[in-house]
Amino acid sequence: MTAPPKGQPVVQFAGVSKTFADVKAVDNVSFDIHKGEFFSLLGPSGCGKTTTLRLLAGFEEPDEDGGEVRLLGQVVNKKRPYERRVAMVFQNYALFPHLTVAKNVSFGLEQRKTPKAEIGDRVRRALEMVRLKPDVFSGRLPSQLSGGQRQRVALARALVLEPAILLLDEPLGAIDLKLRKEMQLELKALNKQLGTTFIYVTHDQEEALTMSDRIAVMDNARVAQLGTPAEIYENPRTAFVAKFIGESNFFEGRVAERSNGQWVIRQANGQCFQVPNHPSLTEGREVRIAVRPEWMDVCGPDAVPPGENALAGVIREIIYLGETMHVIVTVPDAGDVTVAVRNEGQLIKPLQWKRGDPAAVAWLPEDCQVLEEA
Amino acid sequence: MNERIPRWLIAVAALVYLFLHLPILVLVVFSFNSSKFSVDWTGFTLQWYYRLLQRPDILRGLKVSLIVGAAATVISAVLGTLIALALARHRFRGRRAFEGFLYVPIVTPEIVVGISLLILFALFKFPLGITTITIAHVAFCISFVVVVVLARLEGMDDNLEEAALILGADEITTFWKITVPQLWPGILAGALLAFTMSFDDFVITSFVSGSGSSTLPIVVYSMVRKNVEPSINAISTIILMVTAVLIYLADRLVRER
Amino acid sequence: MATLRQRALDWIYRRPEAQAWALLGPGAFWLLAFFLVPILIMFVYSVMPRGIYGGVDRGFTLEHYARFFDPLYLEVLERTFLWSIACTVICLLLGYPVAYVIVRAGRWRNLLLFLVILPFWTSFLVRTFAMIFLMRDTGLINNWLLKLGIIDQSLTILYTPFAVMIGLVYGFLPFMVLPIYASLEKLDLSLLEAAEVLGARPSARFRRVTLPLSMPGVVAGCLLVFIPALGSFLTSDLLGGAKEMMIGNLVQNQFSAARNWPFGSAASFIVMALVLAAVMIYLRVKDQTPGGSALK
16 A cells, blocks of 8 residues: 555556457556556456456557557557567466577567677576576476476566566466465565566456555456555445455445434335445435445344444354354345354354344444445 | 277277288388299398389489479478468458368369369460479368468467567567477478378379379389389388388377477 | 568558468469369360360360260269278278277377378378289289188289279278277267266167267268279279279270360269269268267
């Protein structure tokens, strides 16, 4: 979480659209990325994140009247990939099979006509940066490397060019979990160490939350929400974002009246809860809110802490997850509400609830996330 | 499934393999037989091979076959690769029709190809010779090269070219430095197959070759027609060995990743 | 200031269709000029009257095609057709087991496959000669039969329909094995396991699962044998002698001794028509069998 950066954004995506055979893969998308940021494009498959990355790389061109892509201040809509000064790491690494590791890494430098003397040195340093011993690996072919090693070579090949912008297309997808976590930290460290802007595509929300300075959550060719991990997680703006990132419970109702500076929302069955003032709330309006399981608590129907919202229901299920317990409460007009309760050790301090008990789910009004339409 | 193959099935397959290969083996073995007319084994000799070297018609035939083979191979490899590139990379109108059209030479009987070309050359009063043979060979080899190279192209990772582009190589550089090296085993395999087909072809060549331009198979054919002597076994063995080596190489290239 | 290279790059990138046609151009031209056009000319020849020296005269006539109703030539057509079918059937019966065994052969697979591919690419002339070497009156088979006392004078094997049939099968057998192998290789073994679990015995598993799913390969193989057999020339020429004429020999004859190019063209065109008909049928059948379009 950084203070607003100074200077012009290194990447400006302004109202960009890209259509493939009558289908909009990217629909009027806009965002700015600042120097040194770790910026993620997050979303399910088909949401347009990869197309967006390819538009940045130059493998796709925006539609004729489909906005502007600016890199380092210049409009690059019609520029070919080799005319842009960005580097990229591909999902399946795309190492050249017929070239050695050293030749792979030096490929970009050779294209830029870097003097030979310099190349050798820069290749060594790049390999060391990704923790591959040059003496051991320089002469090997990609077929002789493991998946993780290939990934590092792909990274070295991109970083050796000292690019201002690095594009990464789900680079950790094919790697096993433990190594993935390691690599995530390494990538983040490189981003900070080099000051290179990283633009990272992923469908794994945990990964995006861990690594990013800011995240653009994409859905159906559009940006659903753009913000820091905290903003995305704690203030999801649409039902999609609330569902895609972490878990959410949803409650619907109609805005009834004001009470103590807060709005009262009445559900169809008459139960009410309160929501702090929000610009989109007007009397009589249908509204939907999201509340995360960990912001809720389970309490007796008559033992609601003061000032908290509460809806009565019946305990349906209790699920043991180790770190937490998920208590599923069936609430009329809201379906199954999941409450995440910290596990204090079921053997020494078990929950006092069991299946079938009447209970209420409670949460603070300020934890309500008012969702926008769609 | 680890079910054992029934005995009788293995026996049938073995017999078929025998049927396929025994005649050839016999042919080869008897090329070393010192008896000229009898099919009894009278001793080991290499005389029939030496005889080949003394026969001007065989040597000339070999020369013609090699020239035609080399020319036809190079031309069909280039044309075939270009076509494969077009088919793999581009969508264009009439693509389906063209693909179908490409497969027609593969199924067309040689006799039809042969005489239609003879008619063409006669119509335009084009003298029959090495040129006409080469033209004919290219015509039936192109499709095979396309099939082999296309298979290789479609198995290629297209991220490789994108990786090259973003590393600063333009389309032309990418083609020479990345695409061609990747394709090369496929192109080579296609070329080897084209050469094999050209080298072995008889029917089509017999129609489009003039009197002075007999290829090796044509010479062998007239040898077979005239009288059967072990020299035929010898030249057949040589042709077989050459084919076996070429096909083995092509097979390895196609398997290579 | 656009250099030549930049102009070329621009053209490559901005005009993909033009590029496609540029790539196709030379090859397409060659095939058009030296494959398609000659066949068309041949067709035109087939409806023109015969000239003095065996070429063509101006005019239009269907007499050459009409000649095929003559019993002499009908016989040739019939023989060609029947032999091609017989050859296809025999190749199927012999070839299927081989393909089946190769698929199940584990580590021998590559070797066994190579041993089929090799004859496939070996000179047809040489292979046919091998047959002659074995089958002629003074050939190996007769020699050994005589030696072993099984017969006391040479059997006439060569220059008989039997010899031609053996020659055809010998020549085209590899063409049957490879497509069937390709089809069987794609077979999902778990289907057979499922059938086994459901209680099907080996013969039933073969009949109900393996055979139907290998149909595309079988059909392709039959086509790859039937078509060249129809147009076959060398085999009947060298192994059959003058009496056992197939259409291929008839055609060849018209362009050498008999000197009747239009008639030869007509005969050739009939072969071509039969081949195209077979291909059409194949394409129709292929689209209807399960998994058919996977095989090429």
